[in-house]
Amino acid sequence: MKQDSTKRYEKLREVMGNGDIDRRSFMGLLGAAGLVAGVGGGIMTTLSRQALAAGTELHFEGWGGIVSEALRKNAFDPYEAKTGNSVIDATFGGEEEVLTKLKAAGSIDGHNIIHSSGIAWYKRWVDNGYASEINEKNIPNMANVMEAVLKPFRAVTPDHLSAAPYDYGTTGIAYNTKYVSEADAKAMGANLLLNKELKGKIGGWGGDWANRAWYGALQSGQDPNDITDWDAVWDKVREHRGLILKYWSSGAELMDLLAKEEIYVTEAWSGRVAALQAQGHPIGYFDPKNGLAWMETMFVLKGSPMAEAEELLNFMLAPETSIAVAEGQKYPPALDPSKVEMTDMVKGLPAFDPTGKLDGLVFRDPVKWNEVEKDQKKMWNRVKKGA
Amino acid sequence: MRAWNLIKIYTVLVYIFMFAPVAVVLLLAFNSSQFGGFPIEGFSLRWFAKLFENEAIMRAFETSLILGVLTAFFATTLGILASLALVRYKVPGKEWITTLLISPVLVPETVLAVGLLIFLRWLSMPRSFAVLLLGHTMIALPFVVLVVQARLVGIRKEYEEAARSLGANPLQTFFQVTLPLLMPAVFAGALFAFTISFDNITATIFWRPAGSETVPTQIFGMLRNSVSPEINALGFVMIVITVGVPLMAGGLARYFARKR
């Protein structure tokens, strides 16, 4: 490409000399040729730089923002400095998107570790054949992870883990203390979201069918992990739908709606409410009885370079890294507070359990939920649209 | 004249409508509070400082710029070639070809995105920057074709024929006669292409190679927690560059012209 451009300059200058081309168009062409050479050259250098980079590349995908900044500073950079491997971190819009891509591409090229939500997704990755086998001996920091958190994952894959648990939180109910008293809120529990007096001032998460169904179960008096009457669940969801201002679809939107008093009550992610409270907004938060708890893992996809991935997970699970990430995203780390000293900020986070046993939290039973997912998710997508 | 004044007022109102959101973004770039509502609580430049410190956004910005410029270059080149063929030659099935060329606008982007991924798997080609670039070029192509073709129709063939009869070869004719006359459309088309590439989110999410972020995908990822006002600051910088640079260039040109 470069040679071609040089030839073209030469030709052009010849033509110039003969007076065939006026000065202006010459400069224009020169500019264009320069652009092509520069751009071509730029790409070539980038490519060769990539080819030259020694060591293994690990691809990490997560939620971006504060989380990736904290990981970059506390885990990725030290890891790269120590091992010579490189970590390429990217932001996804959700795990469905990653699964869509993997399916379409037919390989895990460019994907190794995923910041994955909940046991349900853990099971989904395993069921789809992406389960790697982690050798826990290579991750000394895994010893600090709460046994209570590890247990449900070991139930899905008894012989080995495919992911390291990383953080947890709850989806409880947030309310604006200016308009709803704490006593009222707690007395009504999950039915606060069906309070007709608040019509048009209620919100709900539109992004996850299981979250919606969980609350429908609570409102219809069923055990969310043992739903028998799905019609009753969806009736409650329809009732809720008739009262809401809108279904929010991201944490940014949730915070915006609450902060601007567009809505007074909604179910909400504990970490986002903590962030609002930290900014001084009058938002209260509580977990209703049988409220939904979840945890997030760092899932390693099958086919990834395991030794390198394990070492990286060890860096990520180091107490200082875990705590820095927790303070950034406002979800407590999966480390056991009885083994690792937490900062005051972490101790003050909603859903934080100082005992390290997580007895008060109810997680989704992946077997029960995944088996009905195909039909009920379709149902939810319809109910959401008024069917 | 009264009617003209009404038209003027109406136009101003429409421009105000167009600019209201932009103005909000620009104002909030200077707002000190994070949940920047109105009234604005205090003036601050901290989001600009944070913007320049934020490597991820700056890297995404760089990727978006490179991608946008390359997309503009390729889409404009392809668009000009195709338009020349369609306008200057007798091509059988011209209508169909035009329809084909503008078809990317008609296909929902999610469909294009997933379809291309499946196709790439069939070819066992990995996602790469080149794929993303090709994809963006294709999405931008219809707009370039529409603009360039329109202008080309307006350029009279006689100019080109005159050049040819004076002994210029086809290439010379193109570069010295057609292209200069076409320049406004080329510029408009390139601008359009750049803009479309710079703002595309739906398809980019699917096509981008691992580890590459463009500004929109970066913002999309930030939505889960909360979008920081740094993004407003970035918008401010973009607008200053895009309006400021041409205005300044025009001003300088006039200044020097007067000196001479």
Next chain:
Amino acid sequence: MAKATAFDPRPWYLLSPALLAIAFLVIAPICFILVYSFYINVDLGVDEVAFQFGNWQDLLTDSYYHNAIWKTFRMAVIVTVLAAFLGYIPAYFIAHTNFRRKWLLLLLLILPFWVSFIIRTMSWIHIMGNQGAINGVLIWLGLTDEPISMMYNEFAVIVGFIHVFLPYMILNVYVSLEGIDRNLEPAARTLGCTPWQAFREVTLPLSLPGLAAGSLLVFVLTAGSYVTPIILGGPNDFLFGNLIYDAVVSELNWPMGATLSFTLLFLLGIVVVIYSRFMGLNQLYKALS
């Protein structure tokens, strides 16, 4: 091609890069999508190769889909008509003004695109929300005590759409107005027409191609969207695009997603065909001259 009349290969050389790109990046993927619409979705993300019409039957018999098609059509028509009314006059102004820097007026139109689409759309919350600029002014003026709800309904979605697509309309109309001979209107005036008559009898018909091209673009772009209703709309505001997104990304049901995609493509194709019956497709670019 083997006909005896001299075959001129030159235009094909010029066309080949663009056509190759389209074939490779549009036609081939669409063919794959069509094939997919006959597959069976067994479980989330698990498809079985098959040739059956189950997905198509669902589409034709289920009123859920028909309702969404109707809603989408309705929204696209509303947005297109409003955009035409809002866009024509500014285009007329830009075309006829004596202001020297027309390019600046045009550049200003594309300017909002530099601010990311998501941010731009979300900024309507700052304007029309309960704590937004409009309510702020109304309360400050004492016109109302309680903020007026304007967000998260169909109105907000329409505003969002028009804001995004209006430039396409204005540019198209402007370009066709710019191509009209400036002497025609005065000529009509000397023949005794009132200004309004002159406009209605001369300028308006001549600018129709641009208006039509702009309308087609706005219609098609609106009908294919899904993000704006998610951000600005309430629970009842969704379009066919949202169904596609749900099927492909959330339900991981590609066969159904493919079927829905193809349907949208087909319906938009009908709109284009109708358009070209009336306008001739070449108007789409002639309008821009």
